[in-house]
Amino acid sequence: MRRPIDSLFGRLALLVVAVLLLSHFAWYALMRLERNQLQARYAVEEATFLVDAVRQHVVRNPDQPLPSRVKLVDPTSPEVPPESPNMPPPLERFIEDVRDRMPSGTQVRAGLPGGPPTLWVRGTADHSWIVVPVQPLRPPRSLDRTVLWLVMIFSFAVMAALFAAWALQQPLRSLAQAVARFGRGLPVPPVPERGPRELRQLTHGFNQMVQEVARTENDRAVMLAGVAHDLKTPLARLRLRAEMMDEAKMRDGVVRDVDSMTHIVEQFLVFAHDGADRSEPVEVDAQCERVVRSYRAVASGAPTVETDLRAGPGFRLPAATLDRILSNLLDNAHAYGAPPVVVATARTAEGFTLSVSDNGKGIAAQDLVNASRPFVRLDPARGGNGHSGLGLAIVERLVRRAGGEWEIGNHGGRGLRVLMSFPFSAVPQVKTASESVW
Structure with a gap:
């Protein structure tokens, strides 16, 4: 039973699909990672900007009310969240990034879980905790359109790669069929020289080899057929003269030898005959x-x-x-x-x-x-x-x-x-x- 994976086209197709699949998966994973990092940096910048904006508002317009999701909390208030040592790694990195962007000595804490995500910040010069909203670091998202575009690009790439593999395999297939015909002793027409340079050189060498072998075989067949044909007339005369001999024992022996030689000559002619049987x-x-x-x-x-x-x-x-x-x-x-x-x-x-x-x-x-x-x-x-x-x-x-x-x-x-x-x-x-x- 023929297995598709045994053919050159099958193996090229498998290799191409595997390489494209790995490259697209790596590209998608890298894109997702980069997007998460960009989102984290944006969240840090936004939180830092809001904290600075609240501080300037308190200094310049202390009588003006703050936005609804921004507030100031007294340090002695029970609402202040305790400093938790066991935070998820993404949230811990976020807190560290915000602390690095603040003046030295600034306290940064995350809001209590279960409510809207908030950030609590208090600098050395702040009289109250500044509470600002932050974006969720990993918001739950459904499968976005990136996957759809990725599947479409992957499908077109696979089709183009399969066509390229098929085009590369065709000259090799023609050459393999010609080699099989040559191995069975059948006439082999010249194989078209197509494909890459190395494949064209291989096909050209095979065509030259077939021509040289055919020329040598034809010369040998012509020589063998000519010798055998030229021997038939002397053998016929020799048999005729043998049958005219008087001694029966000698006559029978010579006739047998002539018949043996005639049979050999006929085999030479059959072996030298290179035409198709019609x-x-x-x-x-x-x-x-x-x-x-x-x-x-x-x-x-x-x-x-x-x-x-x-x-x-x-x-x-x-x-x-x-x-x-x-x-x-x-x-x-x-x-x-x-x-x-x-x-x-x-x-x-x-x-x-x-x-x-x-x-x-x-x-x-x-x-x-x-x-x-x-x-x-x-x-x-x-x-x-x-x-x-x-x-x-x-x-x-x-x-x-x-x-x-x-x-x-x-x-x-x-x-x-x-x-x-x-x-x-x-x-x-x-x-x-x-x-x-x-």
Whole structure:
């Protein structure tokens, strides 16, 4: 199951959202802290201003009444609040700030709790306590519009960041798809060079690498096909002359050698062929049954070949590709395996599988890596009988060109098994009657 967090876009999106969330939260917390500090400084300035204003009013206009919320209280009055040592930290800092703004020796106290917040101040030259109202330091507030604006800004920032991450991920996605096609041996068109400078350089290097590999592969294929094609005519003449020999034993031996060389040449031509298979797709189960039936009738001394075909009519492959795959694998099992040889198909949750297995000795674990390399024979004694070391290499190339993957290994100690997997997307779809008309 694919997890979104495993993709580059998913991780970039998660990183961007996390960074934006942390930055907006830090900005909001800093703004709230700064606003509280500004409010505390404003409350100190206001209280200091009111106390100075009351003192000037008493000196200049003693007969004029004071505002309703400002009053003078006699020091002996029981209304004077006691000096409390246990005050909340914000209120204690407020009292200290006000005391710092007053002349030395000024007494500053907070009003009794339960009523309107007041500040009691008495300087050394004051005959009475001056009581002035103060603003609450932490007034209860509902969620203000700042949070709404913060959410809107955060949403727009996330959308812009996700678009930037998507734009950055697209060139990498195209490059990853091209690498996957190149790994399966499929033709790879040039990847557009987009994105940042480093990504453009990487894409340019990949395009150059694909071109060089394609040029080298084409040169090798042309050389191999040319040599194989030029050998076919001398081999035909050699076979004709061998059949005209009088000694039967010598004639049969030369004919067998010529047939082996002809088979090797044909494998060279198949391996060098790099074009797409344009043959008609056929049902794999039905074609496997036909190929196995023909193989039993034609191949002399062939081992027992069994079938276990369960893929159904939806599993279709190009006829020529399928015939070459089966013929090479059956020949390999005939030459090196032991009966019975089993050709099996199945349908899985991801696609279809085709496997050919035998009950021989299999291949040593250290040799499995080299089993499908061209011109490699794991047993030097297998050089005769028309074997060039290309059979499994041809099968791997054909499977990858058809959009599938293959796996070679020993199954349960009962011989070699080649398992080929084809996803649903790689299997040709059956055209309906309406589609064929249009």
